[in-house]
Amino acid sequence: MSKQLKAVIVGAGSRAMQYASHAQQHPEELKIVGVVEPIAVRRQKAADLYQIPSQHCFQSTDELVQKSRIADFVINGTMDQHHVPTSLPLLKAGYDILLEKPFATSEEELWQLVNQARQCGRKISICHVLRHTPFYAAIRQQLINGAIGELINIQAIEHVSYHHMAVAFVRGKWGKTAFSKSSMLMAKSCHDLDLIAWMNSGIRPTSVASFGSIFQFRSDKAPEGHGTRCLVDCSIEENCLYSAKKHYIDHPDRWSTYTWDTVSSTKEMTLDEKINSLKTDSPYGRCVWECDNDIADHQSVAIEFENGSTATLNLVGGAAKGSRKLHLIGTHGEIEGSFEDARFVIRHIDPSPGNEYSEKIIDTTRYEDTTGVTGGHGGGDLRIVPDFLRVLRGEKPSISSTDIEDSINGHLIGFCADRSARENKKIEISSSQ
Numbered sequence: 253m254s255k256q257l258k259a260v261i262v263g264a265g266s267r268a269m270q271y272a273s274h275a276q277q278h279p280e281e282l283k284i285v286g287v288v289e290p291i292a293v294r295r296q297k298a299a300d301l302y303q304i305p306s307q308h309c310f311q312s313t314d315e316l317v318q319k320s321r322i323a324d325f326v327i328n329g330t331m332d333q334h335h336v337p338t339s340l341p342l343l344k345a346g347y348d349i350l351l352e353k354p355f356a357t358s359e360e361e362l363w364q365l366v367n368q369a370r371q372c373g374r375k376i377s378i379c380h381v382l383r384h385t386p387f388y389a390a391i392r393q394q395l396i397n398g399a400i401g402e403l404i405n406i407q408a409i410e411h412v413s414y415h416h417m418a419v420a421f422v423r424g425k426w427g428k429t430a431f432s433k434s435s436m437l438m439a440k441s442c443h444d445l446d447l448i449a450w451m452n453s454g455i456r457p458t459s460v461a462s463f464g465s466i467f468q469f470r471s472d473k474a475p476e477g478h479g480t481r482c483l484v485d486c487s488i489e490e491n492c493l494y495s496a497k498k499h500y501i502d503h504p505d506r507w508s509t510y511t512w513d514t515v516s517s518t519k520e521m522t523l524d525e526k527i528n529s530l531k532t533d534s535p536y537g538r539c540v541w542e543c544d545n546d547i548a549d550h551q552s553v554a555i556e557f558e559n560g561s562t563a564t565l566n567l568v569g570g571a572a573k574g575s576r577k578l579h580l581i582g583t584h585g586e587i588e589g590s591f592e593d594a595r596f597v598i599r600h601i602d603p604s605p606g607n608e609y610s611e612k613i614i615d616t617t618r619y620e621d622t623t624g625v626t627g628g629h630g631g632g633d634l635r636i637v638p639d640f641l642r643v644l645r646g647e648k649p650s651i652s653s654t655d656i657e658d659s660i661n662g663h664l665i666g667f668c669a670d671r672s673a674r675e676n677k678k679i680e681i682s683s684s685q
């Protein structure tokens with residue numbers, strides 16, 4: 253029988269509530285005993301769901317840490333800019349942390365948190381959920397097994413679909429750096445940078461060069477006849493690829509956690525209320541060419557490692573189809589796969605007569621079937637919680653475990669890539685403060 257661990261939700265938004273739901277499926281492993289959330293409606297929702305007594309419902313982490321420790325760990329699902337300020341006092345108060353990515357918004361913050369965790373001897377696991385998907389875990393296992401020899405080069409691609417781009421990075425809460433404090437590279441592709449660092453685990457990234465800009469979502473690229481709000485003053489709404497009506501009314505469920513999960517009310521919005529909101533106060537009703545977004549909508553990153561191996565990441569927002577791809581070239585062969593297809597191919601150099609290479613296709617959906625775990629990010633969202641519980645119980649972690657120490661390199665690559673793009677020069681990565 254597994255030991256039941258107790259957790260406090262910090263930031264009862266969509267991510268933390270998703271991780272906390274493990275307590276509903278596996279009450280023998282996890283019990284939610286507290287919540288920290290400044291928004292009363294969300295705090296109450298979490299309290300009702302997990303029968304949390306009022307003395308364990310807090311508006312801030314300051315209130316929580318004034319009490320003696322009430323749980324084994326916290327699930328910190330606050331927004332990017334709150335990760336470090338909320339986690340520092342929690343570490344001092346003795347809590348281990350399951351922490352959302354990006355775990356910091358700058359190199360300075362990164363070292364502040366890492367050093368605090370080291371000093372306090374606490375465990376922090378970063379929600380790099382893609383490591384926990386059968387697709388990426390199986391590729392990593394192939395590398396551990398030496399399937400393609402020594403890695404020479406890693407090529408990662410992330411294409412963010414036009415509707416995801418618009419809702420999160422143009423109209424939404426990651427569009428403006430002054431708010432989330434993250435670039436799109438860090439908010440979205442810190443997963444892919446983490447995967448690159450993980451695939452080349454144990455080898456230090458030494459330098460990075462990067463280019464990126466706002467290519468599309470700016471007012472001088474707006475089509476003729478556009479307005480400021482799609483349903484108010486736009487003469488081309490009917491034919492526009494980014495019509496708010498098409499994105500959020502005609503697709504009512506897609507991105508509804510961003511667009512329609514109102515924070516001030518528990519009541520479902522009617523269709524008329526939604527249309528009225530898109531016309532008046534909703535940020536999602538704005539023309540994508542007339543928003544206050546200031547983050548690059550595409551960025552390319554080139555990385556060099558200490559052993560001379562290299563990697564690239566191409567992040568492009570506004571694609572017809574959202575997708576992730578990975579191609580690894582080693583001294584004995586290569587691995588090439590598409591995350592959405594959950595399949596990769598391993599090719600081996602084969603110089604025997606009549607041959608050039610051999611090929612084997614690995615379909616990772618068969619691993620999904622055996623575990624029975626589904627859910628967001630190819631099942632990674634729900635696998636990360638039991639993995640962290642195993643770490644806390646002192647059991648052997650999976651190969652996907654994302655200890656903060658192991659997440660430093662991916663984050664450093666991202667911060668240095670953003671500096672490179674800003675300063676238009678190659679940046680040397682310093683792996684200590």
Ligand SMILES: NC(=O)c1ccc[n+]([C@@H]2O[C@H](COP(=O)([O-])OP(=O)(O)OC[C@H]3O[C@@H](n4cnc5c(N)ncnc54)[C@H](O)[C@@H]3O)[C@@H](O)[C@H]2O)c1
Nearest residue numbers: 262263264265266267288289291329330331332352353379
């Ligand atoms: N791992 C992934 O694949 C993945 C995917 C999407 C988002 N994310 C990350 O998850 C994080 C949360 O995203 P979300 O969409 O769930 O956000 P959200 O806005 O739905 O939830 C954040 C919650 O934190 C609360 N909060 C704000 N300040 C707080 C404080 N000081 N103490 C406690 N709570 C506080 C907010 O009121 C809000 O309810 C972000 O950092 C985001 O980048 C990760």
